[in-house]
Amino acid sequence: MAPTPPARGFPNKIQKPAAEASAAAGSRPGGRSARVRAQVLEAAGLQLVEHGYDALTVDAVAERAGVHRTTVYRRWRDVGGLLADLLDSAADDAWRPADTGSLEGDLTAMNQEILEAVVAEPSLTTALVAASFRSAEAARALRAFWAGRYERSAEVVERAGARGEVPPGTVPRPLLVAATAPLFHELVLLGTDPDPALPARAARAAALAARAGAFTGPPPGGVDPR
Amino acid sequence: MAPTPPARGFPNKIQKPAAEASAAAGSRPGGRSARVRAQVLEAAGLQLVEHGYDALTVDAVAERAGVHRTTVYRRWRDVGGLLADLLDSAADDAWRPADTGSLEGDLTAMNQEILEAVVAEPSLTTALVAASFRSAEAARALRAFWAGRYERSAEVVERAGARGEVPPGTVPRPLLVAATAPLFHELVLLGTDPDPALPARAARAAALAARAGAFTGPPPGGVDPR
Amino acid sequence: MAPTPPARGFPNKIQKPAAEASAAAGSRPGGRSARVRAQVLEAAGLQLVEHGYDALTVDAVAERAGVHRTTVYRRWRDVGGLLADLLDSAADDAWRPADTGSLEGDLTAMNQEILEAVVAEPSLTTALVAASFRSAEAARALRAFWAGRYERSAEVVERAGARGEVPPGTVPRPLLVAATAPLFHELVLLGTDPDPALPARAARAAALAARAGAFTGPPPGGVDPR
Amino acid sequence: MAPTPPARGFPNKIQKPAAEASAAAGSRPGGRSARVRAQVLEAAGLQLVEHGYDALTVDAVAERAGVHRTTVYRRWRDVGGLLADLLDSAADDAWRPADTGSLEGDLTAMNQEILEAVVAEPSLTTALVAASFRSAEAARALRAFWAGRYERSAEVVERAGARGEVPPGTVPRPLLVAATAPLFHELVLLGTDPDPALPARAARAAALAARAGAFTGPPPGGVDPR
DNA sequence: AGGTAACCGAGACGGTACGTCACGTCTTCAC
DNA sequence: GTGAAGACGTGACGTACCGTCTCGGTTACCT
DSSP states (O other), X not given: OOOXXXXXXXXXXXXXXXXXXXXXXXXXXXSHHHHHHHHHHHHHHHHHHHHOGGGOOHHHHHHHHXXXXXXXXXXXXXXXXXXXXXXXXXXXXXXXXXXXXXXXXXXXXXXXXXXXXXXSSSOHHHHHHHHHTTOHHHHHHHHHHHHHHHHHHHHHHHHHHHTTSSOTTOOHHHHHHHHHHHHIIIIIISOOOOOTTHHHHHHHHHHHHHHXXXXXXXXXXXXXXX | OOOOOOOOOSSSSOOOOOHHHHHTTTSOTXXXXXXXXXXXXXXXXXXXXXXXXXXXXXXXXXXXXXXXHHHHHHHHSSXXXXXXXXXXXXXXSOOOOOOOSSHHHHHHHHHHHHHHHHHSSSOHHHHHHHHHTTOHHHHHHHHHHHHHHHHHHHHHHHHHHHTTSSOTTOOHHHHHHHHHHHHIIIIIISOOOOOTTHHHHHHHHHHHHHHTTTTOSOSGGGOOOO | OOOOOOOOOSSXXXXXXXXXXXXXXXXXXXXXXXXXXHHHXXXXXXXXXXXXXXXXXXXXXXXXXXXXXXXXXXXXSSHHHHHHHHHHHHHTSOOOOOOXXXXXHHHHHHHHHHHHHHHSSSOHHHHHHHHHTXXXXXXXXXXXXXXXXXXXXXXXXXXXXXXXXXXXXXXXXXXXXXXXXXXXXXXXXXXXXXXXXXXXXXXHHHHHHHHTTTTOSXXXXXXXXX | OXXXXXXXXXXXXXXXXXXXXXXXXTSOTTSHHHHHHHHHHHHHHHHHHHHOGGGOOHXXXXXXXXXXXXXXXXXXXXXXXXXXXXXXXXXXXXXOOXXXXXHHHHHHHHHHHHHHHHHSSSOHHHHHHHHHTTOHXXXXXXXXXXXXXXXXXXXXXXXXXHHTSSOTTOOHHHHXXXXXHHHIIIIIISOOOOOTTHHHHHHHHHHHHHHTTTTOSOSGXXXXXX
């Protein structure tokens, strides 16, 4: 049961927008359009990471990308669109949750990743959260990103169920949220100084609660469990 | 042990800046300065709540308050200062946690308050969080606000300890964060549609974890438990 | 030797910025840019003339020109730039000194023009002098304007030399300055009430001094006679 | 016929406002009012000389004088009033024109003084001229200052008449203006680089013109000769 | 010597203008 | 004919002074 070392899966580094992604958009991969898109997205990511959301202006990105302002407006309309594009390409990476052999271990590993992504200086994750408050598109993309993460993390819960660590019928998402939310709350929302023990503690609390059956049963009134 | 009905303690309505608060500042309570300050703060709150952070411009607030732009700049320097002032006056209210007779009940009540504050349309709470990402002063004030809330909520945990619901040595803040964080995570950060069962579920999970001893012992390496 | 009636050559009326001048700048004459420039310059001149330098604010000019403030800032940076542009276009007009047949007559005619320009109500000339004290660019433009005027007026002195009215070697500029300076001194600097005889008197004094050889010889130690 | 060395009589240095001047205002010389007035006027002069007219703000002067803004407004109303007060106290000094033994010499000496006052860095004279374009009170004071200077300089012309250097009936003021105007024109209005020969040349030209009778006869239609 | 009137310090306010930045649109020129 | 370059309208920013006002506290003159 070898743990899979999950390459950093939370956004803390800009990823080169995959060439095939733009290919799907209808253009030839090597075309000027694709190159321009790549340049702009990369510039946007760098700008966001280096100078924060407030410096993520269309002008700055365009200049940084060596592209004219109007080009950016044409293709992304505004900064939110840029961010959404950025996040979307980050969303479909190959991230998989760690497999450490225990629920608590898996959750701790996930939290550790989150901690690192958040405390990174500058932190793309934090910047993206901030951005999500200002751009509906960015918010949507952020939501989609996390939906994907939680979905893929469901296997952690399934493995735990198979091991008998959690009761049958345990719903993954609430558990995962319980495990990860304290980190975001403390670090992102409240800006508390990072506490190295936080990932483990939050993971342990969620695992204990899960074992005690806190996350079984029909989640929200039969609504989709997401 | 009658439950104390806690008047909404999370910011979802602008409070009239207490007259006596400004009186302490050395000026006459009824003076023009005090009146101007009250007008501006009220206008800022209304503007924030009605049109969101992005519409919270100094110009708009000033006009709404019937006050000149430069006056606002003089006293608050920028929007962040306005928000900080707003939050600071919200922070020293008389909020006390509910006392329902059980830990889970108390936490559920608290979460219920949060849910209501967050889903209120428009939501001051959400707006303030958004603001905290853009103004250092607002962030500081938000932190102070929550520090106060958690501090006062410590008695919930103490009562639970007295009732034997949690092991001795249970540290309040991590427990409280575990109970409340999922709401913020889902509703504020991820923008998930409100789930009426969420407050109870998160409270229950935190209570179970606490009972299982997840929040005992020296928190991070003997650091202050905050 | 018919005297050439010199159309008013000292700035007392705003000149429509010549279309061909802006055409040389690379833009189409009828383009929006050219139109905007013309509107703004005209508005600036009118504003200056009607309400004086202190009312020559960017805001006022912009509004008067039916153009946005920032447009003015973009192209002229500040009021000084506007004035400089105004003066520069005034400088390259077709002004030529009068030819009355005598030195004194020519100088008197020139002074008469100056008098009229200065006593005009409102007086663009006076406004421009005032402006030159507050804007380096306006000062430079004013200097250039007068350099041009004096240069073209040199022919007056040459004609006088040819007629034997002044000794050979008479340097034009000091003579011209001696003839015209008293008007500016009295009317512009000291604000004395206009004296109808002043133009003739100053012209006569300068002519007499010139005849007596006051302006011959190497002017300042062989330096350029300007 | 010993030339009287005229102590610099053109404003190029701030004079301590005479104590007795303020005494006339009704207050005791040593009173606080007098002290405040002196402080403010001195501060105004220094500020003007060091930073130019545009920096001569009420705020700056008040701070420099160690006096509150409102005090300045109370007593002088605005910057123009300050300047007028400053100039008025400069006007009644003990300046007397030089007596070199010849008209040309006297005029040259006067021009030399002007040159020095104007090229001084920073030049109070130039600053005052600039100020006179922006404040009616300052303009009035400047006019009064020069009226006094020309009046006292009339004796130069009288002496010249007595010596037979100029025809009888020579009117002083036009002559004096003809002699001095070129300096102001070149140096103050046009900003030409100072030419060391200019004072002598202008003086000589005026003297020659005077000798030729340029300034005799009833000046303009019997109006006051000023 | 004490009362009182003038003056000063302090601070806020409404107001005008400044010069800048970024946005998103629209015109125009060049390829 | 289209698309990059650039200008424009628009709105907000934060700043500097302006001149006014209202307090409260000193001074210093006068009786």
